[in-house]
Amino acid sequence: MRAPNYPLACALAEAGWNNSETARRINTLAKQRGHCGVAVDRSRVSRWIRHGEKPRAPVPELLTDLLTRQLRRPITPDHLGIGPSRNVLIVLEPREHHALATNAAAVNMPVEHYAQALLRLALTNTTAPRS
Template sequence: MEGTPPPSRPAPHTVYDPRCCEPLRNTITPPCQPTPPGRHTLKNPNYTLALALAQAGWNNSETARRINHRAEQTGQRGIAVDRSRVSRWIRHGEKPRHPVPELLATLLTEHLTQPYTPRLLGIAADHSLHISIGETQHHTLQAKAAAANMPAEDYARALLHTALSDT
């Protein structure tokens, strides 16, 4: 049809280097994953880990291979990391089980010749809680967080802290 502009494409995602707020070049950002209808989860991608792996030049398969090899070398049984698991650490902020965070931090420290820890990489064990809430609750949470000039996660964390402090 003449005069009709071509359909627009969504703007590309930009990943910023957390150390200097500059856009990273030659990086592939994880695509947005649609949330199932009626459910919103409070999960964040681990850009710090993605940046460290990019600096090392390792893709998800190479990262998994190196972790498994180091586990085998050190006699640690039951470690079977695959590329999809590494992807979940990056895309969804999942935390690997012990001893994987320490193995990965050691591998990156040796390869990049700068110190890395599981906490610095955002893969240290923590006491996080991922919850699913309905669409109405999500919109209410977003509105109240915006009114408080806070990110929704920080607002939800403050609500939980207040609720649990009263007991």
């Protein structure tokens, strides 16, 4: 089981949509665009949020288009945690893993999420324009 998808949950809450409303909107837009194989229901949306499942194409595109319109700002599948997976394997020494796990527990985060946050912070700090 994957971790909950908090970015998606927050975006849907900001839009004011529950799982049923989200599913209805996706299905309507899919039909308008000629995607006859799309049939999303509230339980599927719930699994995306609660279990971190990722919807299959074309749903990520449909959902981001809907939320971009509703929230009046650009939304991408990556913003919602439903973009394509890009796994990276990092081998840690036992003491490094222990330190990572200890710090993650201190901030009440799963180790994987804590490691992702650290990596994103490091990448942001190294790719930012320097004065």
